[in-house]
Amino acid sequence: MSDKIIELKDVSFQYDYDKKVLSHINFSMKAGDFVGLVGPNGGGKTTLLKLILGLEKPNSGTIRIFNTPIQDFKDKNTIAYVSQKANAFNRGFPATVEEVVEMGLTASLGMFKRLTKNHKKAVYESLEKVDMVEYAKKNIGNLSGGQQQRVFIARALVSDPKLLILDEPTVGVDQKNVSAFFDLLTILNQQKISLLIVSHDLQAIAKHVSNVFYVNKTMQPVDSLDDYPFLTLGGE
Numbered sequence: 001m002s003d004k005i006i007e008l009k010d011v012s013f014q015y016d017y018d019k020k021v022l023s024h025i026n027f028s029m030k031a032g033d034f035v036g037l038v039g040p041n042g043g044g045k046t047t048l049l050k051l052i053l054g055l056e057k058p059n060s061g062t063i064r065i066f067n068t069p070i071q072d073f074k075d076k077n078t079i080a081y082v083s084q085k086a087n088a089f090n091r092g093f094p095a096t097v098e099e100v101v102e103m104g105l106t107a108s109l110g111m112f113k114r115l116t117k118n119h120k121k122a123v124y125e126s127l128e129k130v131d132m133v134e135y136a137k138k139n140i141g142n143l144s145g146g147q148q149q150r151v152f153i154a155r156a157l158v159s160d161p162k163l164l165i166l167d168e169p170t171v172g173v174d175q176k177n178v179s180a181f182f183d184l185l186t187i188l189n190q191q192k193i194s195l196l197i198v199s200h201d202l203q204a205i206a207k208h209v210s211n212v213f214y215v216n217k218t219m220q221p222v223d224s225l226d227d228y229p230f231l232t233l234g235g236e
Helices: 045-053 097-109 117-129 145-157 175-190 202-206
Strands: 004-014 020-030 034-038 060-065 079-082 163-167 194-198 211-216 218-221
Touching (some): 034 175, 034 202, 045 060, 175 194
């Protein structure tokens, strides 16, 4: 059996109102990989994630997740997703760090089931992985951008996923904390969690990931940072 956890073959996609967003994408990722996707705004990176997550369907080509055709893939808890926090999060949201992480259990528990001791243990184990246990009772809105993003990763980890997908996770995180954030992701990867991350900053991710791909409607491996000098510090 293949050890590929993601496999796209000749995948193309376009929205009804737009020109082709992605064209003839071939991409695979193995268990244990830490893969980075870089490219300009509008190049199709987020759309590519939506296809992998099953939120969009390709116009042509095939997608397999954990060696299963994506249309037949049911084990959603094996994949966790962290979106662009700075664009979506309401700082006035009245929840503690602990409560935010508990939300990661909703899919498996349902809306109205009570948490057991084992669930509470899983919440604190996830917070421990991201070094945020001491903030468990604090309001999420009172934390820094970097701390909030660690909490959102803990929320993703609480369901014990095999694959963690992150879309621009350092948006809203100040530069001095970006390196520490990627160090955290490296540690998670060493703990057998596969990682797929979208970023504008090639230099920030290059020393941490196992492979980098440039996405701009098509997809190609990045062999040298010198070929992409514009992909630094959030540039285009």
